[in-house]
Amino acid sequence: MANGQGYGGTGGYGAPPQSPHGQAPYGQNPYAQDRQARNPYAQPVPPQAYPPPQAYPPPQAYPPQHPQPAAAPPPGGFPGPAPRRNRFAVLLQFLLQWIYAPLWVLGLVLLFVVLIFADYSGGGPSSDGWLKVNRSFIPPRRLRAELTGRPEHWERYVTPVLARRIAAAEASYAAGGGEVRPDLGRVVGVRLAERLYRGLGAAGVVRLAERYGWHGVASGSDTGHVLLARHFPAPVILNAPSPQDPPAAPGTPWGPQAVRFAPLLPFVLLLQIVYVPVYGLLTCWVSRPEPDYWDRWGARWTVGPRAFYAEFTNSPAAWDRHIRRILKRDTDRPRPTTTRTPDGTLVHRIHLKRATYRGAGAHHALRIAADQGWTLDPAYTPDPTNSLRLSRPLQP
Template sequence: MTNGQEHRGAAGYGGGTPQPNPYAQPNPYDRPNPYAQPVPPQQQRQSQSQPPPYAAPPQPVGGLPGPLPRRNRLVVLLQFLLQWIYAPLWILGLVVVFAAIIAAAIFSNYGGDGPSSDGWLRVNRSFIPPRRLRAELTGRPEDWERYVTPVLRRRIAAAEASHAAGGGQVQVDLGREVSAELAVRLYRGLGAEGVVRVAERFGWQGAPSGTDAGRVRLVRRFPAPATLSAPSPQDPPAAPGTPWGPQPGRFAPLLPVIFLLQIVYVPVYGLLTFWVDRPEPDYWERWGARWTVGPRAFRAEFTGSPAAWERHVRRILKRESTRELGRSADSYGRLIAPDGTFLRRIQLHRATYRGAGAHQALRIAAEQGWMLDPAFAPDPANSLRLCRPDHR
């Protein structure tokens, strides 16, 4: 008998044994992939010596832009010296402009359109870090490579962290693709072909498209999880405090205080940290689940009533389902199988099912045909990613 934390026959939460489909409706991850394309016999023979299907073939470097001409040394030195003067003034000017825009909106009902580009906000685009100065002055590819490599390593690490947190574009084989880009100012003397060679050391490739003289785009594909370790909707309810069970509620008398103060501290926190690059694609949902309380979830969290939590889950599930089912099939583009099959996707955040438990939310969703999305590893502590087969 299970305790709600594992499939039948699994080794527990996180077990890896494939399980029979617990859902009554067709389940996309217990049958052949409907998105798979037929492979000619000749390609099948060639694929025996190829990397796994989720690893895109390396981008040929011959067709990518090479190094650009070195900039004038005197211009580079002048820019490096003067930037310590104009960069602070630029930032100060932006503060004044924003203050003027806010004042105009408050006192004169200004409703005009802003600039079509945010390039004027990017003071960093004209800033030469000291570490890049040597490469700019010498123009040698080896100096540029020494500068680009750590920059590229950080971009790749952030992109892979985003994938681990559920980011990336879902592919037709249910794997996910993450990408990273570098502007030409970061690799001028190395060229896009040199950047791709460096990226290949980390298991990344140049994108088949989107790489031009002004930027280079890199991608890496990750396979879908081999199995989904999660309780079945028919399993006994998960125990409270376990990853799939109801989570402890916050101190009830504190909730009204949070509810009132969040009107002030949420925008303040957002304004102070909007410039921070978050690797987690759902960072704000996670932060909100911890530091805010929604008006719809207030009654359920304040009372801790299982019935109130179930009503809240059903209300949010209905809203998300209606929104997703309202999308036309054509909007799924390349994710539609040759037979017209595709997967609709929604996401329920932890704040929606905190007091009910992820397992209970999964049971409610299964009643309406939703199931765990096979493209994502289950993460009940933060969100539930669900899918529902449909046909065009």
Template sequence: MTERQGHHGGVNGGGGPQPHPYAQQPNPYAHGEPYGQQPNPYGQGAPLNPYAQPSPYGQQPNPYAQPSPYGQQPNPYAQPNPYAQGGAPVPYAQPVPAQPTPATPPARPAAPAAPAAPASPGAAPPADQFPGPGPRRNRAAVLLQFTLQWIYAPLWIAALVALFAILLWSGGGGPSGPDSDAWLKVNRTFIPPRRLKAELTGRPEDWERYLTPILERRIRAAETKHAAGDGEVCEDLSRVMRVKFPVRLYRGLGAAGVVRLAERYGWEGGSAGGGTERVWIRRVFPAPAPSFAPGPHDPPAAPGTPWGPRPGRPAFLLPFMFVLQIAYVPVYGVLSLLIFQGRHPEPDYWDRWGARWAVGPCAFWAEFSGSAAAWDRHVRRVLNRTNTGNASPGGRLRINLATYRGAGAQRALWIAAEKGYVLDPAYAPTPEVCVRLLHRPAAATA
């Protein structure tokens, strides 16, 4: 018992406790603490690995390393370039003649700026020169006028009808009206329901919504009139169409707003000097392209062609048409005004209708007989009558188809040339409807 204790307890033989050889020594192969805490058993500066040999290439130079023959020493195979700069010339090269360096031309002085061309007197002014929205009307006054107009407008129209009846039956000896025709137009004091909202709110968008259909309708009517030959002819043979708008139609939008709307349809603002009570818009239509038209002395056109004689109506129908037209022409005109409001999309509709369904008293015998001499006398008679106010140079006149039906448009040009008239270049020729002439006295002596 005592010996076991002495052997294990370390009291055998009176000696002290002996350390366990494996418990006290660290494991040299343990990871994380190989030789960090223990001194190097192989001496100071020795490598930890006893088998490691110093690298012959680390601290000592590589005995097998040889210097590059092309790095520090010249290449024994390198040959000098015989054609390099400073060497022999290229054997097949052709000598290039030296080109003289062109002298730099002296700087040209800047041309003075051309003066701005003066504005044409007929040019449209810019949009900023047109006045803006006008002052709003009193709402109470607008409502009062809208209410009372349903009473005084019918009375006004009845008074106008009675006045015309008095003038008709009195033989011209009745009362005469004022010089202005404003008292005849009841619509100027009438507020339609569509404009009532714009007058009450005063907002520009409400005025624009009210004015846009009116502007579109008047622009279409003006373009139709231009196709029918209307418009002011300019010096360059272009034609100008103008449309007027009174202030009651655009009060809350302003003249500048009207011009802005017109520009959407290719129109522009007209003269801004008309005051604040109206605004004009206009459009310049260019001169028509030159088209074929026979001269008065060219060979006569064949019958039935646009420039030749047109076929006449049956002779036995002419007397009936001459008598009945006294009744059906006014009736058809009134019905057209009431139902169609006198507007037709086809240009020159009334001229075409009259040439088809009416018979002129002066042209009755020429068409009834079909004589070429009678047609010539009729054309000369019409030219003499219409030439009264257009005899000055530059005067223009128009001859309808009913005047030269049996003679032909080319024959009418020949007769008009005797009085100094030529075909007007400002209009596209339409011999199936009319002939437009321009007075040039030099043409009569040519």
């Protein structure tokens, strides 16, 4: 046929049908042709050399995860704030303390009265914590810090407390207190209980103390307190006469001091048994700015039995015997106060008070002590009107 649909023609019934989308007949995969032949832009790709596969380390066997305890503070470090107390318990203690604190004090007074009239052998608890009512007392100024637990509130509370403790410790150093070091300097310390800085932590207290020139000290196993210290260098000795110098004039700091009226001394000796304890009980609550207040008060209002005859007669020989007797007593003590110097030498230290040499003078006492090997202690600033501190190598 002319239309190509006849028998035997190319487009007849005996030939496979043509695909409308291309020249490939049905029954054949048109995508099986060579892609390079179908894509005129295809270029032959040269073979590429790939790097060998990287060798990775074998997987590690991780231990099972368990909650780890809190890391201990580094050596020389100080712990942070302690856990807060329960607010209800704090409020309950604050309300009840106004009842049990007076009863506690009254009970202690009655206990002491009973012990005075009873045959007390001296036994009892090893700790005196039950005597200190203030340990369980919450001042109103601390109540807010206990309830809120904020560090700024605790800092506002503990700052004046720390300032008072530091001022008292430095005043104690000025009065001759402190521990003597081998370099002849002295160290004074302050100890604060945890109840005073619970929400601030020992680290916060040390930070506050550094403003005053103090530093923290490791407290070891005593985790309930923070220890602070300050080191003072050895003082420069000035205006100290030599034992070989001429005697000091009366009325000068190193010379003889005025003694009391002799006829009054017997009454002072007898009445001091009564008025000394009464005065102490009536003024025990008073805060004294001078740590050696009682030594100075006693030198004015009391007289010792050993110094009675020397002051009553005001004889140079009597004062000489009294000074030598006190020197011998302090030298022969079974447990003397000693300090080891950097070269390993043990130094023996004694403290002569004003009542020992009042009528003879500090210079005369220094001359007597020099005959026995004593010299002025270089760790203390001389204060001849109140006391005389001496030292010498400890004799075996």
